[in-house]
Amino acid sequence: MEENLAALRSVFESDDMIRFRMLENKSQRAIQGCVIYAEGMIDHQILDEYVIEQVISSDVPRYTRSDYLEELQKKALIASNLCLAQKLEKITDAVLVGNAVLLLDGSPKAIIIHCKNLKSRAVEEASSEQAVRGPRDGFTEQLLVNLSLIRRRVTSADLKFQYRYIGRVTKTKVCICYLKNIASDQIVKELEHRLNELDIDGIVDSGYIQEMIKDSPFSPFDTIGYSERPDSIVGKLLEGRVALVVDGSPFVLTVPFVFPELFQTPEDYYNNFIFASFNRLLRIFGAVLALFVPAIYVSLTNFHQELLPTPLLLSIAAGRYDVPFPTVIEAFLMLIVFEILREAGARMPTAIGQTVSIVGALVLGEAAVDAKFIAPSMIIIVALTGISALMNAKVQGAILVLRFVFLILAAFMGIYGVIFGALCLVTHLMSIRSFGVPYMLTEGSIRYEDIKDTLIRAPWWYMRLRPQLIASKNRTRMGRHAKKGT
Amino acid sequence: MACKRKIIALLLIVPLLTSLCGCWNYRLLEDMGIVAGIAIDKGTDDTFELTMEIAEAKSGKERMVDSHIIHSFGNTIFDAVRDGISIIGKKLYFSHTQVVIVSEEIARNEMIDVMDWMNRDSETRTDIELFVAKGMPAKDILMVENPSDNILSFTLESMIENETNLSKSRKTQTWRFANDLVSPGISPQIPAVMLWDDSEGQTPMTEGTALFHNSAFVGFLDGADTKNLLFVQDNIDGGLLTFPLNYQGEKISVSLEIFENQTKLETVWADSVPEINITIKTVVALDELQGTPGEIDGKLIAALEQAAEVYLKQQIEATIRLVQNRYACDTFGFGNHIYRTEPRKWKKIEADWDTIFPKLKVTVSPKVALKNSATHEGTISGGGS
Numbered sequence: 096m097e098e099n100l101a102a103l104r105s106v107f108e109s110d111d112m113i114r115f116r117m118l119e120n121k122s123q124r125a126i127q128g129c130v131i132y133a134e135g136m137i138d139h140q141i142l143d144e145y146v147i148e149q150v151i152s153s154d155v156p157r158y159t160r161s162d163y164l165e166e167l168q169k170k171a172l173i174a175s176n177l178c179l180a181q182k183l184e185k186i187t188d189a190v191l192v193g194n195a196v197l198l199l200d201g202s203p204k205a206i207i208i209h210c211k212n213l214k215s216r217a218v219e220e221a222s223s224e225q226a227v228r229g230p231r232d233g234f235t236e237q238l239l240v241n242l243s244l245i246r247r248r249v250t251s252a253d254l255k256f257q258y259r260y261i262g263r264v265t266k267t268k269v270c271i272c273y274l275k276n277i278a279s280d281q282i283v284k285e286l287e288h289r290l291n292e293l294d295i296d297g298i299v300d301s302g303y304i305q306e307m308i309k310d311s312p313f314s315p316f317d318t319i320g321y322s323e324r325p326d327s328i329v330g331k332l333l334e335g336r337v338a339l340v341v342d343g344s345p346f347v348l349t350v351p352f353v354f355p356e357l358f359q360t361p362e363d364y365y366n367n368f369i370f371a372s373f374n375r376l377l378r379i380f381g382a383v384l385a386l387f388v389p390a391i392y393v394s395l396t397n398f399h400q401e402l403l404p405t406p407l408l409l410s411i412a413a414g415r416y417d418v419p420f421p422t423v424i425e426a427f428l429m430l431i432v433f434e435i436l437r438e439a440g441a442r443m444p445t446a447i448g449q450t451v452s453i454v455g456a457l458v459l460g461e462a463a464v465d466a467k468f469i470a471p472s473m474i475i476i477v478a479l480t481g482i483s484a485l486m487n488a489k490v491q492g493a494i495l496v497l498r499f500v501f502l503i504l505a506a507f508m509g510i511y512g513v514i515f516g517a518l519c520l521v522t523h524l525m526s527i528r529s530f531g532v533p534y535m536l537t538e539g540s541i542r543y544e545d546i547k548d549t550l551i552r553a554p555w556w557y558m559r560l561r562p563q564l565i566a567s568k569n570r571t572r573m574g575r576h577a578k579k580g581t
Numbered sequence: 582m583a584c585k586r587k588i589i590a591l592l593l594i595v596p597l598l599t600s601l602c603g604c605w606n607y608r609l610l611e612d613m614g615i616v617a618g619i620a621i622d623k624g625t626d627d628t629f630e631l632t633m634e635i636a637e638a639k640s641g642k643e644r645m646v647d648s649h650i651i652h653s654f655g656n657t658i659f660d661a662v663r664d665g666i667s668i669i670g671k672k673l674y675f676s677h678t679q680v681v682i683v684s685e686e687i688a689r690n691e692m693i694d695v696m697d698w699m700n701r702d703s704e705t706r707t708d709i710e711l712f713v714a715k716g717m718p719a720k721d722i723l724m725v726e727n728p729s730d731n732i733l734s735f736t737l738e739s740m741i742e743n744e745t746n747l748s749k750s751r752k753t754q755t756w757r758f759a760n761d762l763v764s765p766g767i768s769p770q771i772p773a774v775m776l777w778d779d780s781e782g783q784t785p786m787t788e789g790t791a792l793f794h795n796s797a798f799v800g801f802l803d804g805a806d807t808k809n810l811l812f813v814q815d816n817i818d819g820g821l822l823t824f825p826l827n828y829q830g831e832k833i834s835v836s837l838e839i840f841e842n843q844t845k846l847e848t849v850w851a852d853s854v855p856e857i858n859i860t861i862k863t864v865v866a867l868d869e870l871q872g873t874p875g876e877i878d879g880k881l882i883a884a885l886e887q888a889a890e891v892y893l894k895q896q897i898e899a900t901i902r903l904v905q906n907r908y909a910c911d912t913f914g915f916g917n918h919i920y921r922t923e924p925r926k927w928k929k930i931e932a933d934w935d936t937i938f939p940k941l942k943v944t945v946s947p948k949v950a951l952k953n954s955a956t957h958e959g960t961i962s963g964g965g966s
Binding site: 415421512 | 606610676
């Protein structure tokens with residue numbers, strides 16, 4: 096034991112958090128041991144009452160030295176999760192993740208006592224994806240809590256969780272999670288393969304993995320989905336997608352991720368399908384607005400004045416009277432100002448955030464118009480654009496970048512440039528894939544069954560089959576006569 | 582390799598983008614003079630005098646739209662247009678031009694030149710409303726003090742747009758004029774505009790029609806004749822029929838409101854000489870009944886319908902005779918009707934149409950149906966007896 100202890104002490108040298116507690120049995124002096132644990136990460140009650148006390152006061156007769164360890168494990172230690180380990184690495188890892196290790200004199204093995212007790216946030220409402228209707232619980236930073244949130248919703252042995260550790264330094268625990276009878280084996284294999292290829296020092300949030308393993312790494316569009324809501328993840332699992340839970344991150348990744356998912360929210364599936372479809376169309380419309388409105392406004396006022404109705408032209412012209420900047424510069428300035436306000440609002444504490452928005456929106460906007468810096472029509476355009484972009488959190492980034500690209504195209508080439516840009520965008524979207532699944536349905540891959548949950552959300556009883564491209568293995572979602580009362 | 586391909590594609594796309602993109606230009610809104618309306622007159626020495634109304638936006642606490650007038654001269658219309666730049670310092674912009682007023686002189690001799698520019702220029706639309714100024718220079722119409730706050734050209738445009746409820750003139754947009762000009766067997770027409778004195782000054786009004794023979798202006802029809810012309814052209818969408826009626830020994834004045842009208846032309850051939858039969862089916866409603874004929878019964882309705890038919894026949898035939906005898910231009914489109922229904926026979930008479938038309942025998946048979954008597958069954962009897 097002395098040797099082992101020395102080895103451990105040298106590993107944990109100058110680490111004050113690691114504690115070594117020497118033990119000795121009160122009746123048999125020969126039984127000596129040492130408990131090693133990381134301060135603050137263990138449950139002291141378990142360790143004190145069921146481990147240390149047992150070792151000190153147990154009267155398990157001593158047979159042979161090596162036997163004693165197992166005897167102790169079986170008869171004395173009252174803990175549900177114990178295991179034996181011999182390798183130094185395993186032992187140090189156990190200490191580092193927050194377990195206690197019991198070393199006994201005369202035994203080459205150590206007992207790892209799983210008494211990890213990490214303080215963590217309680218399960219709270221997912222703040223990034225709030226819903227009026229639907230479950231209120233959101234993922235936390237703890238992997239096991241997150242997994243339990245998923246498992247408690249799916250009582251099926253087909254739901255598989257596979258752990259692995261990523262990160263040379265952090266050794267972050269991640270968990271691949273899928274329904275074995277639905278999810279495509281190839282996609283699971285591909286995900287495993289990409290995770291195996293990953294060689295990075297640390298994973299702090301699932302965002303690292305998302306960016307490291309995504310298809311089309313330069314595309315502004317996400318090809319891996321994420322959600323903070325267990326209900327959303329379970330819905331995706333049931334569609335045959337594979338989830339990746341990363342310890343320390345409340346955002347769970349899902350693959351494959353296709354274009355229509357950008358506009359879906361979990362709430363779509365709980366509300367009346369007509370209302371949900373309307374909301375979804377609204378979101379798509381909002382994305383289109385956020386993408387094109389400034390560009391189209393600039394091209395109409397600078398190139399294609401004949402396309403505006405005369406009264407509108409005159410009213411825009413009246414607003415532009417005395418404004419010093421060309422429309423393009425105006426649009427750029429105001430869009431940047433809007434993004435500054437948004438970013439400031441996001442970084443600020445909530446209380447100050449409100450001040451920022453009031454100063455920004457009211458004072459700046461109003462004053463800029465009054466001072467004839469900016470035409471009032473431009474304020475409307477920018478406000479419309481900015482608000483529409485916020486409607487779709489998942490495409491916000493892509494839209495932000497592309498909006499400026501379109502604006503530049505419009506400034507040089509008018510509507511012609513915008514159309515050209517739109518063609519390029521569609522070509523790009525059509526060409527990318529996520530884990531072998533085309534991002535957008537093309538003429539070749541489109542199926543009637545698959546479009547029921549894209550632009551609109553068809554009623555549940557009508558979506559009898561799962562998406563063909565994702566869950567080709569097991570497509571039937573419900574029985575033929577699923578709808579009752581007809 | 583893929584990267585190289587992409588670069589090559591980009592190098593190909595950029596020149597295509599910049600060279601094959603058609604005709605447009607970057608121009609700022611505030612650098613344009615938005616021309617709302619044009620009046621074309623004959624200047625001295627065979628030049629054109631253009632009077633243009635420029636729509637202008639003025640900003641302030643209250644944003645308003647105003648207009649001002651500029652004059653320019655040129656040997657051609659476009660010459661005059663370009664001269665406008667030196668007057669207001671902005672490039673004139675014609676895509677929002679809504680009216681063009683020509684003087685009688687221009688209409689008589691240079692209508693082709695005007696139409697050529699308006700059809701050829703890439704900025705002018707084909708739905709500009711045309712007017713002929715009756716009895717005055719065209720510029721006087723544009724320069725009149727505007728009765729409403731709007732731009733005069735836009736007032737004129739909405740005036741002619743709503744003319745369908747009156748049927749005393751018919752809007753003619755440039756495409757329509759050009760169409761009629763080149764179609765066989767029909768002469769174009771343009772509504773007339775004049776100034777009307779009211780207590781506070783002058784306001785423009787549109788009534789009547791300027792008739793053209795080929796491209797040359799030949800004369801005006803007044804408002805009543807225009808209505809008859811529109812009846813023949815099947816262009817009646819509303820308007821009134823007012824006529825006196827002798828009923829049970831009493832003379833009463835009647836207004837009927839036209840709800841629907843359907844006109845059918847029919848060609849009858851007598852020894853290769855065409856005759857035109859016109860059937861007019863009109864649905865009207867009683868709108869005004871002066872005098873006190875008592876309860877409106879079947880007898881009164883029959884009498885009204887019959888009187889209306891007689892009145893219509895008489896009026897329309899008179900107008901047709903007037904046009905045949907005085908102007909000899911086929912504004913009604915009788916020749917065009919023959920051309921469309923019997924193109925082979927038209928071929929034979931096409932050359933002589935100008936001589937055939939004045940002698941053309943036209944029979945009008947109207948059929949008036951009284952739909953209702955609006956909100957009253959009887960008349961308000963005076964005296965309370």
